[in-house]
Amino acid sequence: MLTPESQSRRDFLKLSALAGIGGISAASTAEAKPDPAQLTHLTADTIGKMRPRPAGNKPVWDLNTRPIGKVRIGVIGLNRGSAHVKSGSLLPFAEVVAVCDILDDRAQAQAEIVFKNTGKRPAIYSGDENVWEKMVDRDDIDVVYVATPWEWHKPMAVRAMSLGKHAFVEVNCGVTVDECWELVDASEKYQRHCPILENACYGEDELFVLNLVRQGFFGDLKHAECAYIHDQRHSGTYTFLDKQREWRRNYATFMHGNVYPTHGLGTVSQYLGMGRGDAFKYAVSVSSPEFGLSQLREKTKPNRDRSQDQKFVCGDMNTTIIKTELGRTIVVQHDNTSPRPYTRGNMLSGSQATFCGYLNRLAIDEDNKHPILDPKEKRNSHSWTYEGDKLTKFMQANAHPLIKKAGTDAKKVGGHGGMDHLMNYRFLDCIRQGITPDLTVYDAASWSCLMDLSDRSVRDGSLPIAYPDFTRGGWKDLKPLPLVS
Numbered sequence: 001m002l003t004p005e006s007q008s009r010r011d012f013l014k015l016s017a018l019a020g021i022g023g024i025s026a027a028s029t030a031e032a033k034p035d036p037a038q039l040t041h042l043t044a045d046t047i048g049k050m051r052p053r054p055a056g057n058k059p060v061w062d063l064n065t066r067p068i069g070k071v072r073i074g075v076i077g078l079n080r081g082s083a084h085v086k087s088g089s090l091l092p093f094a095e096v097v098a099v100c101d102i103l104d105d106r107a108q109a110q111a112e113i114v115f116k117n118t119g120k121r122p123a124i125y126s127g128d129e130n131v132w133e134k135m136v137d138r139d140d141i142d143v144v145y146v147a148t149p150w151e152w153h154k155p156m157a158v159r160a161m162s163l164g165k166h167a168f169v170e171v172n173c174g175v176t177v178d179e180c181w182e183l184v185d186a187s188e189k190y191q192r193h194c195p196i197l198e199n200a201c202y203g204e205d206e207l208f209v210l211n212l213v214r215q216g217f218f219g220d221l222k223h224a225e226c227a228y229i230h231d232q233r234h235s236g237t238y239t240f241l242d243k244q245r246e247w248r249r250n251y252a253t254f255m256h257g258n259v260y261p262t263h264g265l266g267t268v269s270q271y272l273g274m275g276r277g278d279a280f281k282y283a284v285s286v287s288s289p290e291f292g293l294s295q296l297r298e299k300t301k302p303n304r305d306r307s308q309d310q311k312f313v314c315g316d317m318n319t320t321i322i323k324t325e326l327g328r329t330i331v332v333q334h335d336n337t338s339p340r341p342y343t344r345g346n347m348l349s350g351s352q353a354t355f356c357g358y359l360n361r362l363a364i365d366e367d368n369k370h371p372i373l374d375p376k377e378k379r380n381s382h383s384w385t386y387e388g389d390k391l392t393k394f395m396q397a398n399a400h401p402l403i404k405k406a407g408t409d410a411k412k413v414g415g416h417g418g419m420d421h422l423m424n425y426r427f428l429d430c431i432r433q434g435i436t437p438d439l440t441v442y443d444a445a446s447w448s449c450l451m452d453l454s455d456r457s458v459r460d461g462s463l464p465i466a467y468p469d470f471t472r473g474g475w476k477d478l479k480p481l482p483l484v485s
């Protein structure tokens with residue numbers, strides 16, 4: 001059964017074609033404010049098609065760059081970006097040289113924090129939506145952090161890379177499959193890194209699972225379940241009372257699938273070696289009815305807010321199933337507007353063990369002879385072998401090397417329990433050393449594009465949608481990066 005495309009969707013497809021949107025646009029003049037509803041959304045038969053690598057471009061999956069004594073950074077978007085400013089101003093091998101936000105008070109406040117932490121004042125760029133271009137033009141910046149609304153990510157990252165900077169981009173990196181290809185092409189053209197700032201990959205639990213995966217503890221990997229389930233109705237993210245925050249809610253008026261896939265998908269992709277030994281093949285997606293935003297609007301009665309006439313088409317709970325080239329399966333869920341405790345799922349199933357997050361549990365097969373296990377221990381795979389205090393001890397004893405090295409410092413700095421700082425420490429340290437950060441532009445593109453693919457599948461009555469291969473076949477020979485070996 002096919003669901004008919006909405007009229008508005010067809011209208012913006014037409015508009016996109018007329019406007020000829022697409023291709024790398026490293027703007028030399030001021031960018032027009034991007035309208036995500038006007039971006040090119042591809043049809044089911046073209047969305048997964050391999051695109052030839054433009055002549056002269058080279059892969060960046062193992063790109064080495066010149067080592068740098070002090071990594072100079074500029075941060076655009078200073079709500080979420082404040083976490084990156086904090087890290088950058090506390091790491092001895094980094095320096096925040098510039099901060100940028102439309103809102104001057106935010107920029108001033110972040111500059112003050114840098115001054116408090118370092119005794120140096122960064123340059124401030126504020127006042128309008130194109131002032132970031134001036135910051136990116138500077139010749140004393142190595143890394144540009146992009147932490148603005150999603151529609152700005154691609155233009156900001158592409159321009160930064162075209163001017164020789166590495167672009168660290170918040171989740172989601174691109175809104176559409178087209179935008180994701182543009183990020184890959186720009187990174188390969190300008191030979192700059194463009195990692196996704198997926199902090200969930202640096203959680204203590206996630207790194208523990210990854211550590212065990214790389215030691216072969218789980219045996220043959222077959223299935224993973226992940227999610228971003230976070231009741232955000234009262235957090236300000238979806239508030240109807242602040243015009244500045246309405247951009248995120250607006251996506252629910254024209255996207256029907258998973259609008260925030262990477263927190264869950266990122267970590268399990270690391271476990272499964274997606275893009276390095278396996279690749280996403282196709283996705284099918286289904287969404288529940290929408291109640292959350294409509295009821296929140298009704299409850300908060302946003303007088304004079306233009307959202308009063310908006311229709312929210314994005315179902316509250318989206319469930320997507322991905323099939324991989326090696327035949328493995330991944331369930332990805334999203335729900336940000338239901339009364340339910342937070343979870344990223346974090347479940348991994350292999351032939352020798354199964355880990356389940358929130359609350360953490362580990363089942364170990366009777367025949368698992370891994371050397372980290374006590375050979376005398378009696379096990380029964382019908383029940384969780386380790387949970388509670390027993391599992392906590394086991395997790396501490398088998399913590400990931402990165403947690404052992406920098407986990408305590410990261411917790412002191414904080415930011416989502418320390419994972420923000422751990423990620424920034426690791427990414428900036430890679431740039432300092434001139435090596436490839438753990439998450440690459442191929443991860444950024446393949447995790448972010450599920451937003452577009454799931455939307456397509458939901459509108460097409462849950463038809464399977466072919467997954468684009470941003471590595472252009474490279475996944476077959478690539479090995480996991482050293483951090484996780």
Ligand SMILES: NC(=O)c1ccc[n+]([C@@H]2O[C@H](COP(=O)([O-])OP(=O)(O)OC[C@H]3O[C@@H](n4cnc5c(N)ncnc54)[C@H](O)[C@@H]3O)[C@@H](O)[C@H]2O)c1
Nearest residue numbers: 077078079080100101102103129132147148149170171172
């Ligand atoms: N990884 C995480 O844990 C996490 C947490 C929160 C948000 N995020 C991501 O961070 C990004 C920002 O989210 P947020 O919640 O901070 O949004 P927000 O709307 O609260 O803040 C965005 C900031 O960007 C500024 N801005 C917007 N357009 C700009 C432009 N053209 N030039 C300069 N500044 C501009 C705004 O003034 C605002 O201060 C999103 O991609 C979001 O998904 C990630």
